Amino acid sequence: MSKISVKGGSETEVKSFEDDSTTPDFIYGGPFVKLEKACPLLDTATPINLQLQGTFKKSFAYYSLKERLPIILTKVIDYCSREGQKIRSANSASDEDVRNFIQYVTKLKNDLMTNKKYDLLTVDTPEAKRWNEWILNADNSYYFTNTWVFTECYVYRRLREGCELQKGLQNFDPFDEQKEKAFAGGMEPMCIVAEKLVTMLPESDKDKRKADFITLLKICLWANKCDLSLSMGEQVNLKGEAKTEAGSPDKSKTSVVDTAVMDPFQMIIDYKDKILVDDSGKAVDQVIAKAEAIAKAIEGNTTFKFQCSCHRLATLYGMPLCKEEPKPAEASPSKAAVAPPPGPEGEDEAPKIPCPAKMVIPQSVMFDIVCDNAGYELFADLCLAHFLVSQKIVQKVRFHVKKIPWFVSDVTPRDFKNTIEKCRSASYKREVQQETKAEPTAEGEAPPPEPPRVIAADSLHTIADQWAAYVDDGTFVVLSDDFWTSPHTYKDMKKYDYNLYRKLQYAAAILFKGDLNYRKLLGERNCNPVLGFEPSLQGFIPAPIIAVRTVKADLICGLPKGRWEQLNKIDEQWMQKGDYGVIQFCAKAEPLKVADRPCLDYGEVCFGAGCPVHTDL
Numbered sequence: 001m002s003k004i005s006v007k008g009g010s011e012t013e014v015k016s017f018e019d020d021s022t023t024p025d026f027i028y029g030g031p032f033v034k035l036e037k038a039c040p041l042l043d044t045a046t047p048i049n050l051q052l053q054g055t056f057k058k059s060f061a062y063y064s065l066k067e068r069l070p071i072i073l074t075k076v077i078d079y080c081s082r083e084g085q086k087i088r089s090a091n092s093a094s095d096e097d098v099r100n101f102i103q104y105v106t107k108l109k110n111d112l113m114t115n116k117k118y119d120l121l122t123v124d125t126p127e128a129k130r131w132n133e134w135i136l137n138a139d140n141s142y143y144f145t146n147t148w149v150f151t152e153c154y155v156y157r158r159l160r161e162g163c164e165l166q167k168g169l170q171n172f173d174p175f176d177e178q179k180e181k182a183f184a185g186g187m188e189p190m191c192i193v194a195e196k197l198v199t200m201l202p203e204s205d206k207d208k209r210k211a212d213f214i215t216l217l218k219i220c221l222w223a224n225k226c227d228l229s230l231s232m233g234e235q236v237n238l239k240g241e242a243k244t245e246a247g248s249p250d251k252s253k254t255s256v257v258d259t260a261v262m263d264p265f266q267m268i269i270d271y272k273d274k275i276l277v278d279d280s281g282k283a284v285d286q287v288i289a290k291a292e293a294i295a296k297a298i299e300g301n302t303t304f305k306f307q308c309s310c311h312r313l314a315t316l317y318g319m320p321l322c323k324e325e326p327k328p329a330e331a332s333p334s335k336a337a338v339a340p341p342p343g344p345e346g347e348d349e350a351p352k353i354p355c356p357a358k359m360v361i362p363q364s365v366m367f368d369i370v371c372d373n374a375g376y377e378l379f380a381d382l383c384l385a386h387f388l389v390s391q392k393i394v395q396k397v398r399f400h401v402k403k404i405p406w407f408v409s410d411v412t413p414r415d416f417k418n419t420i421e422k423c424r425s426a427s428y429k430r431e432v433q434q435e436t437k438a439e440p441t442a443e444g445e446a447p448p449p450e451p452p453r454v455i456a457a458d459s460l461h462t463i464a465d466q467w468a469a470y471v472d473d474g475t476f477v478v479l480s481d482d483f484w485t486s487p488h489t490y491k492d493m494k495k496y497d498y499n500l501y502r503k504l505q506y507a508a509a510i511l512f513k514g515d516l517n518y519r520k521l522l523g524e525r526n527c528n529p530v531l532g533f534e535p536s537l538q539g540f541i542p543a544p545i546i547a548v549r550t551v552k553a554d555l556i557c558g559l560p561k562g563r564w565e566q567l568n569k570i571d572e573q574w575m576q577k578g579d580y581g582v583i584q585f586c587a588k589a590e591p592l593k594v595a596d597r598p599c600l601d602y603g604e605v606c607f608g609a610g611c612p613v614h615t616d617l
Contacts, residue, residue, distance in 0.1 A: 093168025
């Protein structure tokens with residue numbers, strides 16, 4: 001028998017994952033007798049203040065691990081079996097590569113469904129070794145009885161390892177086909193939003209700027225419904241809008257009615273009452289004020305006039321000081337490293353740039369977006385970023401994406417690039433007949449029909465061309481730190497990735513998108529629904545935080561008293577469907593101080609005055 005400790009509970013001896021209490025056991029000298037055996041699962045919802053995990057059979061975590069995740073893995077297997085030739089051709093892979101990958105995923109799925117113990121990763125990389133340390137140090141190392149977020153992240157990391165182990169699948173994304181279809185399905189709302197965005201970009205007065213900012217935040221919110229992980233890879237239909245059933249006295253009963261146009265701006269109106277917490281007005285005011293304060297600090301800052309020096313920190317850590325001659329750029333661990341420019345007489349002249357370990361004021365006013373899904377949701381994030389730059393609220397937007405395929409539809413660097421290119425080359429045009437709004441004439445004649453509404457990709461091309469320029473000139477920066485694909489919640493970011501935490505501190509605000517980010521913000525803890533957003537963050541306050549999320553997991557915070565109970569009476573599964581959303585804001589931020597360790601680009605030898613230029617700061 002193996003021992004499985006239920007997190008927050010006692011150790012329970014089990015023979016296997018399935019409850020075999022109904023299986024007769026032969027007792028010597030007697031008949032087959034039913035024996036009640038202990039099971040690691042509890043027939044209850046997740047108790048308040050415990051972390052989400054598959055232990056609780058009435059939780060969404062249990063349902064996700066038992067039903068959703070196995071279906072997602074099954075679809076990967078089916079895709080590779082069905083499109084093997086296409087995959088081999090696109091990736092220069094062999095039959096054996098694809099066959100081995102299918103076998104790998106099949107075993108992963110079986111291990112998950114039978115609640116096996118986690119296997120260690122076998123690829124030989126520093127990141128994989130860190131994963132193995134986390135697995136070995138976990139309080140529990142079984143799929144259902146460890147925290148839900150750890151298990152989910154582990155499964156997707158293992159799925160990536162299945163590709164890494166095959167020479168011909170190193171760059172294979174098993175969710176490419178699903179993301180392609182999702183992008184095509186979102187073309188109409190993209191065209192509509194692009195057409196409207198063009199009118200929002202010219203600098204405007206304070207009131208219009210605030211109203212447009214709020215509108216784009218809500219576009220980002222409802223775009224988060226397009227989550228292929230929640231839908232298990234099925235395409236999400238945005239055509240529906242909630243309407244009360246005709247003749248029904250029960251206002252809680254709704255049906256989905258296909259609308260003629262997939263209009264995200266109409267969706268904001270239709271879903272107005274579905275936003276459970278709306279801090280958008282407060283967030284906009286305070287983000288603009290914070291950005292203006294940072295701009296003034298940068299303008300009056302004299303720190304940048306001094307040369308970089310990490311000598312004190314190097315001595316503290318027992319590391320070598322910088323040499324007389326700076327190391328060439330290619331020897332640096334940093335991709336951004338550059339050798340000092342030569343002086344007028346051929347001598348090296350040190351650049352006057354700040355050391356990241358000492359900077360307490362950023363080099364530009366920045367807004368960060370921690371992305372969620374590719375396709376239409378990423379498009380909405382890009383629209384918001386474009387607006388912030390055009391309105392001169394910020395000078396730079398940093399997009400934090402996943403380094404590897406993640407949770408089916410999460411953005412990778414390749415997805416980011418492809419989205420912009422697809423928008424630049426999109427071909428879409430549709431005419432929609434509009435309802436006549438004019439009244440009949442006095443003679444009773446019918447009014448002339450309204451001209452058809454034309455939905456086309458012209459504005460989409462215009463804004464996407466500008467996005468490509470922003471990427472080229474560094475206004476848009478794409479970052480993919482390993483921490484975003486780790487199993488850790490954000491309250492532990494400083495412990496596991498101090499440099500990323502410090503990097504986030506330079507932002508005027510950070511927009512966290514989607515449900516997984518929300519779960520990690522709350523520490524994967526089923527907190528009391530009325531607990532405020534700030535205390536729910538458990539000390540994670542690198543910069544002001546905006547959380548934009550449609551509710552797809554059974555944890556939430558900041559609700560008015562009684563609202564959670566009210567919604568449960570209407571629909572016990574309301575927290576799993578993505579029909580409700582929140583826009584929550586925490587203005588509090590930890591002050592940025594001189595670091596107590598060398599900068600990220602320190603390397604083996606400090607560059608001193610030749611410190612690399614940091615395009616992401």
